[in-house]
Amino acid sequence: MKPAPFEYLRAASVEEACALLAAHGPDAKLIAGGQSLVPMMAMRLVRPAWLIDVGDIDALAQISIEPDTVTLGACARQYVLAAHGGLGAALPIIAQALIWVGHEQTRNRGTLGGSLVHADPSAELPLVAVMLDARIGLQSRARGRRVVSAREFFTGPMSTVIEADECLVEVRLDQWSGQGLGSAFDEVAIRHGDFALASGCAQIALDPDGRVRRVALALGGVAGVPLDVSGYAASLVGQFIDDTATEAIARSVAAALDPPADLHASSEYRRALALTLCVRVLRTATARARASLTEVA
């Protein structure tokens, strides 16, 4: 299982990487952590003639926490994101999701941007990006910088809007304002670290009186792309959240799904998982939001 031959080039800057992509066109591929690309090369599902390494570009590894926004460089390694104190305080959902991403050996190399451009419909980081409607920064030599919403970035299994000459440079995520925030990530896989059969994540903001101020809910592994299903939970806003309301939302979400079937799980089983995961992540996120209100009080 050996990749086909290629020429290896190491880019020292984003500009150089974009220039190399422009020069070599669709025969070139970027590599950073390589944890998704190298297996595909080993199986010769991908045969780039030019491999441009962006893994050592410091500017792409930056993590910046501002009061309202978090900006994560595309090449921030997953183990760094999982252990980053400031990020853990600002957006705990990232570390909650990373627990489920591969294994220690792959998180030590794997990057945020690599997971997004790989666009596996059951992957965890794309799901979080969709739930929080991340703004994904793409750069090319010909057209400069553009920003794409995560909900428009994924177009199908292993497919995104990224062009052959573009480099994903950064991911911007909004921090929700106010107190009483809670989030949760959960999934079902055959073994921990395997691809999820289905996954779910939620983030909830509660007002000081315990009523829902804002809610986001998303599901992975149940369609060709990560699904934002926050609309189904919108009726919670202004209400007190309880098990009856949570289960009603989960049922309405599950009823609207048409999940894919494969060797590992039937469509019906994935729909049942989606229902269960919706309930679990909404409950856990709510419990965490309530705990954070108690801490404030």
Next chain:
Amino acid sequence: MSDRMNEVSVERARERLHEVRLQVNGAWRSGQCAARTSLVDFLRETLRLTGTHVGCEHGICGACSVMLDGRPVRSCLMFAVQADGHSITTVEGLAAADGTMSVLQDSFCQTHGLQCGYCTPGMLIAAQALLERNRCPTEFEIRDAIGGNLCRCTGYQQIVDAIRLAAARLNAAATGAGSGVSAPAA
């Protein structure tokens, strides 16, 4: 078949070779390889360090685990050219210079933590990485640390036992309560 062989040899002959220099188990080593040579193939075939095993070659089995700058990685998911200038620890780096096994390696022997031995180098690297950052791991933490390493013989229980024993012996040695390497199974 001969056409395919011919195609492969032409493919190989055209490839440019890269100079790769790495610090392996404390010593700087260098060699030449094609860009597509994985780190594990470079370690085994160019540097002749055959302790690291090649398993699935696509990042599933963990047999090829090595430490890169002190962190465990899969050496089949990294090209040797990407490791240029970095520090690598392989299973050969765990034993003492005279070949005396480390406490961890000896604990694998004590608990029958291996049968065919194919996964063992990767298990040892994963366990070493765990014990370097956590001297008192829980069973969950041990199982999580070797979660990316497949073993088809032991059923994992003896491997978990080995790591738990190694932790106990290392802690006993550190507090002066035991002799470390030669301590019998607890």
